[in-house]
Amino acid sequence: MPVTDITTDPEALTMTVTAEFAAPVERVWNAFTTPRQLERFWGPPGWPSTFREFDFTVGGRAQYFMTSPRGEKSSGSWEFLSIDEPRGFEVLDSFVDDEGKPLDGFPAMRMSFTFEETSTGSRMVNTSYFDSADALEQVVAMGAVEGTRMAMDQLDAVLQDLREYAEGKGTRVELIDDTHVRITRLVNGPRELVWRAHHDPDLVRQWMLGPDGWEMTECVMSTTVGESYRTSWAPVGDTEGEPFGFEGEVLLVDEPRRAVTTERMQGQPIETINDLNLYEEDGATLVTVLIEYPDLETRDMILATGMADGMEASFARLEHEVLAGR
Template sequence: MPVTDITTDPQSLTMTLTAEFPAPVERVWKAFTDPSQLERFWGPPGWPATFGDIDLTVGARVQYRMTSPRGERSSGSWEFLSIDEPRSFEVIDSFVTDDGEPLDGFPAMRMTFEFHETPEGARLVNTTYFDNADALEQVVAMGAIEGSRMAMAQLDAVLQDLREYAEGKGTRVELLDDTHVRITRLVNGPRELVWRAHHEPDLIRQWMLGPDGWEMTECVATTTVGESYRNSWAPVGDAEGEPFGFEGEVLLVDAPRRAVTTERMQGMPTETLNDLNLYEEDGATLVTVLIEYPDKETRDMILATGMADGMESSFQRLEREVLTAARP
């Protein structure tokens, strides 16, 4: 966790976040001023951000949008007040409509980003200044403290080379809280093809099979919001187990970057929310699946089935059968 402290001060009307990173100041500066990198961490898990082009000049303005798995949107904008590359910059951060107009009932805040060298790398001090105590309380009540902590926790993957961060580490499972799990896997192939492999039946049938000895007996795929998908599997030959399947509905699609679906085992009422995100760098794609469970008991029960091992077997097959076959 890079965040070392988040404090609020009702006297000075500030909220201050401090974070430490094992990377040079210039590298951390780049992460906060390059929109393609900001998009990977500025929003907390489940609310990824989309930034417009950033013009690092005083008076310039950039708008961003964060979108929840169910499609709710929160938009904001930065107006640059000062820039001292790579040591600091200052912005007015405002809640805005999709058209960029100030949002009634929500405060605009002055924010400073200071980057300091440390023996281990760099320290970020991010201070937000509020006009009054009500504005400070409103933002804290909206979950700004925990949201900021979770957002900054995603920076490790951004600051490292993607292959250095994830290659050879298999399918990784992180318990974010009692109901949220993040699963990551680097696959050696372009994002466009990895997206197709997740959504085209002919490709899905080649790799999404879990452990050896199983076959996919049904595959109904869609990328249309509101439509349903359905996948079923059964053991082959002497393989142990009973046939099963999953089904659900498509809630959000931003091809080839993001797809959000519900998921439930066929014949069962319990439902999860699966948020798939794909990020490509240097010919490899980081697959991230954020899963929201209804409760801790359901989370633990599903993880105990060996789900991660089955996913790893499938990802290995994806690289071997689909991605390798597609290379010239």
């Protein structure tokens, strides 16, 4: 958890975020000044950023938007006011529309980033300066404190070599809050093929089987927003268990980076939102699934079924039977 403190000061009209990283200043600097790396953490889980412009010069601008699992967009703009590599930079941060024009009724703020060496790595201090107490209160009311904490807490995965961070560690389950769970698994294979393995019915049938002793009896996939999918499984031979399946609708597709669907067990009313993200580095792909549950009880009930163990068995099969040799 990199964030060590978030302080709002109504008298000084500031919000200050302090975070510690087990990485040198130069590595942290690169993460904050390289668009493809920024996209991996600038935005809380479920709202990843896309930087469509990044002119990292004094007077230049960065334009980005964050996209929710249901496709809503929130756009922002940075105007670079000063750059002191690798010690810090300062921007004018604004809420903007799709054309990059400031939104009426939303505050702009001056925002500084400073980076300094520590005995264990480095420290970042991010201070936002507001024009009024009302502007500070408005941004806090929009969820800036918790959103910033969750966004910065994604940086550990960015700062490390991807294989060092995740290879050999299996399927990992992280409880983000009462209704959100993040599942990660590194698989050895290119992102395009991993994407196909998640959406091509012929490939899906080869690996998405869970523990041994089960077969997929139905596999209807889609990558078209608004369409439905349906998957079903049944035990084979002496394997104990009852047939079951899932179904849902496609909410968002950004091939081969992201796909969001609803999911419910066939015949059951409980629905989750499953947000699949794929990131490739050095020939390996980090699969991240952010699951949103309706409540804490549902979250704990589903996790208790051994879902993560079944996913690990499937991911291992994906590597050994689908990706190997391709």
